[in-house]
Amino acid sequence: MTKISDLYNRTFKTLRISLINTCNLACTYCVSEEEGRIKKESKINIQKSKIKNHLELGQIIKQLHSILNLETIRLTGGEPTLYKDIVPFIEALQPMGVPIKLTTNGYLLKNLLEKLPDNALDSINISLDALDEDVFFQISKRRNLYKILEAIDLALAKNIHIKLNCVVIKGMNDQQILPLLEYAGKRNITIRFLELMRMGHYHNANFENDFFSETDILNLIKQKYSIYKLERQKSATANHWLTDSGYKFGIIANETEPFCHDCNRLRLDSYGNIYGCLSANSPISVSETTDLTEALTQALKQKQPVKFTGSALSMLEIGG
Numbered sequence: 001m002t003k004i005s006d007l008y009n010r011t012f013k014t015l016r017i018s019l020i021n022t023c024n025l026a027c028t029y030c031v032s033e034e035e036g037r038i039k040k041e042s043k044i045n046i047q048k049s050k051i052k053n054h055l056e057l058g059q060i061i062k063q064l065h066s067i068l069n070l071e072t073i074r075l076t077g078g079e080p081t082l083y084k085d086i087v088p089f090i091e092a093l094q095p096m097g098v099p100i101k102l103t104t105n106g107y108l109l110k111n112l113l114e115k116l117p118d119n120a121l122d123s124i125n126i127s128l129d130a131l132d133e134d135v136f137f138q139i140s141k142r143r144n145l146y147k148i149l150e151a152i153d154l155a156l157a158k159n160i161h162i163k164l165n166c167v168v169i170k171g172m173n174d175q176q177i178l179p180l181l182e183y184a185g186k187r188n189i190t191i192r193f194l195e196l197m198r199m200g201h202y203h204n205a206n207f208e209n210d211f212f213s214e215t216d217i218l219n220l221i222k223q224k225y226s227i228y229k230l231e232r233q234k235s236a237t238a239n240h241w242l243t244d245s246g247y248k249f250g251i252i253a254n255e256t257e258p259f260c261h262d263c264n265r266l267r268l269d270s271y272g273n274i275y276g277c278l279s280a281n282s283p284i285s286v287s288e289t290t291d292l293t294e295a296l297t298q299a300l301k302q303k304q305p306v307k308f309t310g311s312a313l314s315m316l317e318i319g320g
């Protein structure tokens, strides 16, 4: 078997699948004010799918696993809970024995959790950018934040491991950092604060104005808590800290503390294209008949050596 690895000894162990490239929220970091909910043409030439259904997608994933011996499969999007076949798709992947994780905005999660067997998902990352309804609306253009909070309660009641993700935007939700930290900490949930990334409409414009760095986040938390840094896990996106009150939080500092050097992620979009890096603007189309070893070798070359350089694609398209 050909070993897929590069000069930096990186390979692919985590597969992130963007099941669908639409979302029921219109978060400001994914979609600009002008774009709103209207689906725009992609900025790159993405080859539309030869993949007919979730069974075919499942076959490609099994083939990728046979080459890569995957350690994690993460379902994302767009918003993966909008994918109509998500339940049978998860059920079809389960026999592979690879932990299946989900990244969701949580809006429709309660419904999904009621349909899925309790052990179907290994863990769930839920995006939660604010606890204040007005700030949540400003970011997501949606009301009914309670739906996400109810889904969090249900996941906890079912003993499903969850983490929260909050993208911090200066002047918009930076004042939500402490309330979110405390909300998560009191429930024994780890929350990760994400530095804004230069993607989509942030690729060339507005970025500096809206950027709130890891240092800014730490300084804000240190105004109220003493904090201790924890050791970084290999290939992790986040660095973690513990507050003196026992709250664990992470920061995904893609801009100021990049983690490309040991990145092990491979992306597969809803059209059946793979990408070796978030900043790769050249999708590699795959199907059941593709020479996947060759395609993966090509994808690995897309990884940046040191730092994410930005992308004209929004996370909606490539899968966050």
Ligand code: SAM
Residues within 6 Å of the ligand: 023, 029, 030, 076, 077, 078, 079, 080, 103, 104, 105, 125, 126, 127, 165, 166, 167, 194, 195, 196, 197, 198, 199, 202, 315, 316, 319, 320
């Ligand atoms: N809809 C799901 C959700 O909201 O979690 C999954 C897809 S979403 C694109 C995945 C993650 O990407 C979210 O945590 C979101 O906050 C993050 N994201 C999207 N655009 C971003 C950007 N420009 N900078 C930083 N994080 C971003």
